[in-house]
Amino acid sequence: MQIHISANDGVPIYVQIVNQVKYQVASGRLKAGDELPPIRVLAERLIVNPNTVARAYRELESAGLVEKRRTAGTYVSDQGSPLARRERVRILTERVDALIAEARQMDIPKDDLLKLIENRHAVLKPASPEE
Amino acid sequence: MQIHISANDGVPIYVQIVNQVKYQVASGRLKAGDELPPIRVLAERLIVNPNTVARAYRELESAGLVEKRRTAGTYVSDQGSPLARRERVRILTERVDALIAEARQMDIPKDDLLKLIENRHAVLKPASPEE
DNA sequence: TCACTTGTATTAATTCAATAATACAAGTCG
DNA sequence: CGACTTGTATTATTGAATTAATACAAGTGA
Numbered sequence A, B: 001m002q003i004h005i006s007a008n009d010g011v012p013i014y015v016q017i018v019n020q021v022k023y024q025v026a027s028g029r030l031k032a033g034d035e036l037p038p039i040r041v042l043a044e045r046l047i048v049n050p051n052t053v054a055r056a057y058r059e060l061e062s063a064g065l066v067e068k069r070r071t072a073g074t075y076v077s078d079q080g081s082p083l084a085r086r087e088r089v090r091i092l093t094e095r096v097d098a099l100i101a102e103a104r105q106m107d108i109p110k111d112d113l114l115k116l117i118e119n120r121h122a123v124l125k126p127a128s129p130e131e
Numbered sequence C: 001t002c003a004c005t006t007g008t009a010t011t012a013a014t015t016c017a018a019t020a021a022t023a024c025a026a027g028t029c030g
Numbered sequence D: 001c002g003a004c005t006t007g008t009a010t011t012a013t014t015g016a017a018t019t020a021a022t023a024c025a026a027g028t029g030a
Helices: A013-027 A039-046 A050-062 A082-105 A110-123 B013-027 B039-046 B050-062 B082-105 B110-123
Strands: A066-068 A074-076 B066-068 B074-076
Touching (some): A013 A050, A039 A050, A050 A066, A082 B110, A110 B082, B050 B066
Antiparallel strands (some): A066 A074
8 A cells, every 4th residue: 555645744643644535446456355554663763753653544444435344454435335435425424414504694695606516517617636 | 793712622713703704694694885893892892802803804805895995994795796705605505525525435425415405405404593 | 404203123031832852651472 | 481572641842833913004985
């Protein structure tokens, strides 16, 4: 599993790890059952404190993307499972609610919002791995 | 203009001010041309440093919601003006882009996202002032 | 005009999230 | 069984964001 950290992004290291794992799962480069590197191993590779990787793994677990088997490692969970999908939808729902609230504050009607999403979706066509 | 600050929200004071002004403008309680309280007056009322209010006003200005007339006060700008609307759309576009990126990472198709927004919009029907 | 009220700028203190240092707990698997 | 490898917990450090203290600048409008 390849992960790249850029130091001065303003983006916290643990978030960078989370995002890259998420992307690799979504893109199929990481499949259900695949084992992630042990915390210490990845930490050493990234020249980062093990706690930082631990935090990333913790977030990934609570997002339903991976499962931790105590002393046996961390594994990509089955994304097709109802539980994993439900978790993803739950998280996305939070984001959507925030967006709707903001649109309302701005007095922008729902239909305009939907149109905006259509447009941006078209513009942002190729989901690029790098940010 | 009534503004309420809750101390231990985790939400920065200046953000609370910004949000409440935004909401009052969106809801029509503040209209184009209305004058906001002078920085010092609002600061005293909220028992907060004038700089904190100044920051809120600065953000509101750069969001296109208010206009500052140097020594003559701060006024709600005309939200119908193309400039104000363009600014609001610009800000909303950032949020939308982030949401789309997240949905993609989660491998949730556009149509599901749109459906989710429709649903949440219905659920969240009455935009409540309090959060 | 010119005192007063407005927003601005600069610097410091404080708070809090992110990261690190270090030690602990526990299941695996030879 | 028991050493090893795994994730966990606790505490400290650091750095950035928030808030505050204080002084400045400038247009208004009586």
